[in-house]
Amino acid sequence: MLVPSALRGRTGVVAGGLLIALLLFAVLPRVAPGAQSSSQLQGTIDQQKGRERQLRTTAQKLGALEASASKAVAAAQGRLAEVQQEYGVAQGKLTATTTNLRTTRAKLVRLRRKLEQGRDQLAAVLRNRYTADRPGVIDVVVSSKGFSQLLERIDFLKRVQASDTKLVDLVRDSRDAAKTDEAQFARLRVTQAREAQQAATRRDAMASMTAGLEQRRASLAQAHQARVDALSNARAKRRGAERTLAKLEAAQAKAAKQYTAPSATPRAVGGSKGGGSSWAIPWAIVQCESGGQNFTPNYLGASGYYQFMPATWKALGGSTPNAYQASKAEQDRLAAKLWNGGAGARNWDCAAIVGITG
Template structure:
């Protein structure tokens, strides 16, 4: 007993030791048939309680990680949507820039052609003018005489005038077209500069959002990995707790079987020590404990004061309401009744030192 601990009398141990040792060994073998079950019920219950606490902690952690992963997944989806928009804007800006650059190249090529054409027209007009003034002017009489009539004369003068006007118009038209091409080139050059700036801005924005999206995806993946790790730990913890519960159930069943088997043993023969008389069962507590404590003998007080079939200490006996100064002086029925009270359905097993020795715990 916890509060019944006492030194054993030498005489009692000398007489009962062989029988008690064999009985204890037999009880231990029956209670613990395998090495895997060699754990106390209290130790298994502590292990189960710790596992349940760990399960609650891991379940809470998994729930928090799942919530964080859900938030991160929403952020990734929003970032990906924004990235798709910016990529579309970047593609459109690049397309506009490509069209502008194509228009600019075409305008420059057209301008080159116009300049060449203007140069050629000017050369032709100069040549015509030089040819016109290279000869002496015919006098009026010669012109009149060479004409077929006045109408022919007027026609010739109008023709020369129209030729000169046409050449002048051609040169002027080419010059205007050149000036317009120059204006178009400048306008397209400015437009290209603006579009290049816009394309760079959109590309920078796209790169920033891509980087942000990649970071969010990494965070979501890290949260998912942490969640999976906690889930695996939770699964392992739950499996360990269930194994411990099965071990506890087997151990308790074995203890109950052992207790039932040894609760009503055959009547013991008279034991030695202090002249106490022996008595048979039934017993108020499992027989292996009784056998270890007293061997089923109603011992008188030992050097520590413990006595009776159940080895009550005097103060414990009195606290339980014993009718005699010492337990051994009372009938076995009274000792059984008070031992059952102290046993309390197994909750008081720790009051006997031998309970732990034979593997029976509360």
């Protein structure tokens, strides 16, 4: 969409203007070539005032949207911090569980090795007991120094056997417990990995949303500042025109009684002042779209005074392949049809830019 670099002035055409100019020529001060007449200056002032109102309204809307976007960005940033914290907690749990799983697996390896060693030792003891010559009862009794020593030896042998069996059972139970812990930690790790991934997905989505909101806020801020700057320039031009008009009127008042006929101000079919001719939609949109010029197709294909896309132009019944090839009258007629009393304003992107649509 093209925006003109300067506003176009309107030249009021008054009945009898030429006669008045001839009557006052001898007494009015000389005007430098290219200087505007009082009617032209008044037209410029009126146009600038209208532009100021339009820019002020648009700037206010953009300012409100910027403030709303700033609130949304702040809320999104807060939510992003919460989601990031949730991801950190989930990742911490996953790390702890992974560490526990590795420790448990290492413990299980050690217990299995210890169990194998215990079994080997127990097997060796059993083999020795069964292969060695078993002492007779008489030898045990004779070699024992008293009955108490005999009982002590028998009890010792029983305790050695029980101790070996108990050691093997303890290692086996520890191994089974470690296997159970390993299975639990493995399942827990899978669950926590899934939760961490979900948290990461939420975090990434929220980060993307926050970045989009921040970009929107920045765009609104830029547009708002642009409207404020344009409003300042429009005010400066209007005040300059007012000062020039005041000087001209003061000089004319000294020479003769000024006669000012009502200037003819072209109006658009859409109800807005035009840039020197009639328009089928508000001039502000035309000014934003083409600056009132019959452009050839741009890189998207839009052309003409109203920047019709080829498909839209064809659907409306255009007689030429592209809008710019048709007469202004035909472009006005089809633009008015598309405008539809304002119901079709959203067909022009500039309607939102100048504040006609949301």
